[in-house]
Amino acid sequence: MKLANPFILQRADPFVGCHDGYYHFTASVPEYDRIILRRSATLEGLAAAEEFVLWRAPASGPASALIWAPEIHRFEDAWYVYFAAAPSRDIKDGLFQHRMYALRNPATDPTTGEWQFVGQVDSGIDAFCLDATSFRHRGQNYYVWAQKHPDIPGNSNLYIAPLATPTALAAAPVLLTRPELDWEVQGFAVNEGPAMLIRHGKVFITYSASATDERYAMGLLWADAEADLLDARNWHKSPTPVFVTDVERQVFGPGHNSFTVDGDTDLMIYHARDYRQIEGDPLWNPDRHARVQPLSWDAQGMPVFGRPQREVEWSAGVTA
Numbered sequence: 490m491k492l493a494n495p496f497i498l499q500r501a502d503p504f505v506g507c508h509d510g511y512y513h514f515t516a517s518v519p520e521y522d523r524i525i526l527r528r529s530a531t532l533e534g535l536a537a538a539e540e541f542v543l544w545r546a547p548a549s550g551p552a553s554a555l556i557w558a559p560e561i562h563r564f565e566d567a568w569y570v571y572f573a574a575a576p577s578r579d580i581k582d583g584l585f586q587h588r589m590y591a592l593r594n595p596a597t598d599p600t601t602g603e604w605q606f607v608g609q610v611d612s613g614i615d616a617f618c619l620d621a622t623s624f625r626h627r628g629q630n631y632y633v634w635a636q637k638h639p640d641i642p643g644n645s646n647l648y649i650a651p652l653a654t655p656t657a658l659a660a661a662p663v664l665l666t667r668p669e670l671d672w673e674v675q676g677f678a679v680n681e682g683p684a685m686l687i688r689h690g691k692v693f694i695t696y697s698a699s700a701t702d703e704r705y706a707m708g709l710l711w712a713d714a715e716a717d718l719l720d721a722r723n724w725h726k727s728p729t730p731v732f733v734t735d736v737e738r739q740v741f742g743p744g745h746n747s748f749t750v751d752g753d754t755d756l757m758i759y760h761a762r763d764y765r766q767i768e769g770d771p772l773w774n775p776d777r778h779a780r781v782q783p784l785s786w787d788a789q790g791m792p793v794f795g796r797p798q799r800e801v802e803w804s805a806g807v808t809a
Contacts (some may be wrong), residue, residue, distance in 0.1 A: 497778065500761045506563075514526070523545045573587040574619075613658065691790060695757075
């Protein structure tokens with residue numbers, strides 16, 4: 490398979506998942522006013538696939554502004570979309586007012602049926618939060634997200650909790666990582682955008698850190714697949730970023746990724762800009778484009794991210 494990057498223009502925080510032979514793509518749109526979805530039998534087909542609007546933000550209310558970073562997940566009973574939203578664009582105590590919310594659709598095909606607003610996914614911490622994802626491991630569904638804690642300096646940390654239902658936690662949040670390393674606190678002290686990958690006897694979480702300009706970069710956490718994932722002591726953190734700006738290849742601020750697979754190839758879907766100089770606030774710049782990056786693996790079973798590729802090639806095959 491060959492692809493040219495960027496893959497899908499002006500779609501930040503990209504999420505791609507596979508289910509029943511189809512790829513599903515969602516992402517933040519520059520207007521931050523709706524949740525979109527593309528569906529295709531092939532990964533490359535997502536680029537030209539019809540884009541469905543699943544939900545639009547209402548004119549007012551707690552989830553009426555700044556719709557960020559949706560993810561779509563299939564549970565036993567239905568499809569769910571997790572997303573962050575705020576009641577307005579106002580900043581309070583130095584941060585936006587986002588909380589996590591969910592949509593639900595019991596249809597087999599998520600581009601059909603009716604998407605219903607379920608409401609807030611309450612983490613038990615009443616503070617700015619965003620970027621939730623979910624994964625299943627050893628019979629348990631987990632929820633991983635970014636959140637501010639009133640007692641911890643910085644914008645957001647990463648937490649994990651088991652799920653009782655797709656929209657309710659079964660236990661209190663466990664802190665996994667906070668912005669503490671030099672590369673995580675450039676511009677803003679941020680750990681956000683977690684993405685899950687289970688391979689080679691390990692559970693991996695990538696995440697993004699620092700301001701969303703050229704300083705944005707990706708870090709890595711991992712735990713043994715047999716370990717208690719709710720014990721923070723079982724998680725390890727890379728002291729250095731694993732994926733960073735590449736000036737020579739004109740890829741700036743890579744981050745907020747997801748993972749998918751094509752045949753035997755693990756693929757990372759992430760966003761980045763093609764240029765360094767941004768006019769105004771990076772938040773309102775529309776040019777974070779979705780990109781594809783194949784992963785390789787070292788002899789210890791650790792992911793090798795490499796340098797951002799402009800021309801991507803891998804061995805394709807049947808998806809999950």
